[in-house]
Every structure is written in C-alpha cells, then in structure tokens.
Amino acid sequence: MDDRALADLFNRQHGVIARRQAMECGADENDVRRLLRRKEWVRVYSGVYVNHTGALTWHQRAWAAVLHCEPAALCRASARRAADGPGRAEYDDGAPIQVAIDPSRTLAQRPGIKIYRLSGLEHRVLWNTSPPRQRPEEAVIDLASNAVRQIDAIAHLADAVAARITTAQRLRAALDDRGRVPRRRLLSQIISDIGEGTCSALEHGYLSRVERPHGLPTAHRQLKESLNGPLYRDVSYDDFGVLIELDGHLYHSSTYARDADLERDLDAFTTGRVTARLGWGQVFDRSCSTAWKVGAALNRRGWTGQLTRCPRCPARPLDVAWRSPGDSHATSRPLRDSA
Structure with missing residues (x-):
C-alpha cells in the first residue's frame, strides 16, 4: 500500500476517499477492513470513507457525496x-x-x-x-x-x-x-x-416597478459627484433634493461597507438633500407602497404631480396622505388610475 499516495489523496479530498481510489493506491480489502476496525477510517457511504471519527465538515460531506455518486459533481x-x-x-x-x-x-x-x-x-x-x-x-x-x-x-x-x-x-x-x-x-x-454595468438589477426594478408605473417624475441615474472623491448616486430627483440609494445586500454587509454607505448619506445631507435607502423588499415586494412614500417626500419638496395607480396597487386607499397625521398643512392628492 502506497502510504504517500494515500496521504496526497486525503490531502486533496479533505480527508475523504473512495474504496476504488484506495485500491488504486495499492490497498486491498484486508487493508480497508483493518483500517475500519481500528477506526482510522470511518464509513460515510458504502465504499466512501473519512479518515477521522468526528463530525464531517461541509467540504468532507461534499466530497463524500460526489465520490458516492461518481461520476458526479x-x-x-x-x-x-x-x-x-x-x-x-x-x-x-x-x-x-x-x-x-x-x-x-x-x-x-x-x-x-x-x-x-x-x-x-x-x-x-x-x-x-x-x-x-x-x-x-x-x-x-x-x-x-x-x-x-x-x-x-x-x-x-x-x-x-x-x-x-x-x-x-x-x-x-x-x-x-x-x-x-x-x-x-x-x-x-x-x-x-x-x-450594462451602470444599471443593477435593483435599479432596473425601481424604474420598472416603482417610478414608471406610478407616474413619479423621471430621475437622473448614476449621477456622478465628487464630494469626497468620485461617487455615483443611484437615483436623483434633482429638482426636489431627493436621492434614492439602492442597497442590494441581501445579507450582512461588512462594517466598512455599511460605514461608507452612511457617509454617502451624510454627504448628501450637508447639501440639503434627503436620502432614502431602499432594498429588495421595498422595490419588489412592496413597490406600490414605496412609490406612495417616495411621492409623499417629493410632494413635500415641491413636486405637484399625481401618482398613478398601477395594476398591482390595492383598491384602497384612493387618497394618499402626503403629510403626517396632525400636520396642520396636510393635504391629500387623489391617486390617479392608469389608463
């Protein structure tokens, strides 16, 4: 039995080996039975072994599955x-x-x-x-x-x-x-x-599910700024000082990435603009609600247009409160049905 060849094989395959491979390294059935009896090898599946008695890592489970089903991937x-x-x-x-x-x-x-x-x-x-x-x-x-x-x-x-x-x-x-x-x-x-590189899937979703079907004003996209070095704003309603930043992280982003996002928002705040940071849920799961809220923010800052109700919008409310409850200057604008 070629111990060096076996060691190389175990090293490449995260400690997992198939009976066929052991035989190719000079082992015979008696060798395999002896190693199993001594618990130097442990059976994972028929004809597939691992070289320890503890819990398997993910890579060991993956190798065991592939070797058991070979040829497989x-x-x-x-x-x-x-x-x-x-x-x-x-x-x-x-x-x-x-x-x-x-x-x-x-x-x-x-x-x-x-x-x-x-x-x-x-x-x-x-x-x-x-x-x-x-x-x-x-x-x-x-x-x-x-x-x-x-x-x-x-x-x-x-x-x-x-x-x-x-x-x-x-x-x-x-x-x-x-x-x-x-x-x-x-x-x-x-x-x-x-x-296209400059338009992410999330940006396209915002355009096709939030902005366009609800009659929001047309925004500038990938607006280049240089407040602290070159950066790009995802969606900018320039006339109203409203920025939409689209955050595609479905899972935890790094501390540094989160800090950079917050710094971008703070930079915008110093120029008198407000920033809404939206994710997949706001764009794809709650696109109509998101459109109403963006419309409310734009109206507060001078937009005089009307929202359009898309086919996905709920039947109610027919009116959208454009200012918070209790605001003495609150007004409502009817939600226009799309043609």
Whole structure:
C-alpha cells in the first residue's frame, strides 16, 4: 500500500476517499477492513470513507457525496457554496449536498444527498475543481430559474456577478444554450441590465416597478459627484433634493461597507438633500407602497404631480396622505388610475 499516495489523496479530498481510489493506491480489502476496525477510517457511504471519527465538515460531506455518486459533481446551491468558499453566512451547511449525474443513470437518493440529472453533464462541469462542481453560470441559471420568489431569482443572478464568480456574458451564453427555462424572459432582461454595468438589477426594478408605473417624475441615474472623491448616486430627483440609494445586500454587509454607505448619506445631507435607502423588499415586494412614500417626500419638496395607480396597487386607499397625521398643512392628492 502506497502510504504517500494515500496521504496526497486525503490531502486533496479533505480527508475523504473512495474504496476504488484506495485500491488504486495499492490497498486491498484486508487493508480497508483493518483500517475500519481500528477506526482510522470511518464509513460515510458504502465504499466512501473519512479518515477521522468526528463530525464531517461541509467540504468532507461534499466530497463524500460526489465520490458516492461518481461520476458526479456538485450542482445548484452546493456548487455555488463551493465557488464562494467558507464564511458566507447565508449558506446552510447542514442542508443536503446537491449533486448532478448524467440523465441516463439510475441512482437512489441517500440521506444527506439530493441528486439531480443534468443533460450535457460532461460540458457543464468543472472537473478539475475540489470537489468537481457545476460551472458557476450553469448553477446560477438553475438556481434563478427554480427560485420560489422572483426576488430570489434576481438576487441569484446579481449576486453571482457582484461576487465575480461569473459574468453577464457567461450567464447569457448559459441561458441561450438551454431549451425550456422557467422565467426565461425575466432572466434574460435582468442579465441584460447587469451586463450594462451602470444599471443593477435593483435599479432596473425601481424604474420598472416603482417610478414608471406610478407616474413619479423621471430621475437622473448614476449621477456622478465628487464630494469626497468620485461617487455615483443611484437615483436623483434633482429638482426636489431627493436621492434614492439602492442597497442590494441581501445579507450582512461588512462594517466598512455599511460605514461608507452612511457617509454617502451624510454627504448628501450637508447639501440639503434627503436620502432614502431602499432594498429588495421595498422595490419588489412592496413597490406600490414605496412609490406612495417616495411621492409623499417629493410632494413635500415641491413636486405637484399625481401618482398613478398601477395594476398591482390595492383598491384602497384612493387618497394618499402626503403629510403626517396632525400636520396642520396636510393635504391629500387623489391617486390617479392608469389608463
């Protein structure tokens, strides 16, 4: 038995090995039984072992799943997790490992593994990664097209490009290479927006779901300023001194990033402008309510226009209170129905 070859293999595979690989390193069945009896190796799945008795790390679970199902590769959320590396709070490392196999194979599901059949597996996988995984753009398209909520579909696309694990061009190619894809039109539109560079998916959502259908005034976008070095304002209603900053962080941003955002807001405040910082929920889940509130802020600062009720707006209220209750100068403006 080649101990050096085994050690190299364990090192590459986070302490996990398949029986087949052990045999290729010169081990025989007696060696495997002895190592298991001594608890130097512990069985994870039939024919797959780990070289310790403690709890498995996520990477060990991933390697065990891939080796058990081989030829196979991580896919969907597991492929995304592997590409991102450790330390991302949004991943549930206790969830089943998602693995892709060729559609021609029949393989029963196992505890801790979720098996998918993927057409063109050979060309959609990075076989040289540790462990092998679906190409990032392929995994992201799968996640986005199968997301329960539209907001999650958009986030999968935008976050992957922001994390620089893929590009809008690669996402486009992966989408175009597929036949039937749920939400194809939406995914195509968002990929185009991301590809433009200056317009994020969240900015497009604000324009198409908040500003335009509710008759808000047309804003300036990506307005360049140099208060403390070059910076860009996401949405600026110049005539009324109102800024909209769109924060696409779905999860915890760093302390430094949060501090920089607050400094931007403070810089705007020194010029007499007010800033509203909106996220995915305000733009996609509560777009009508957001439009009413932005309209109220604009009206306070001189806008004389009327909001338009879009098809998604609730039947009530027909009037929007443009100033807070108890304000002696409060007025109401009727909400105009769209044609």
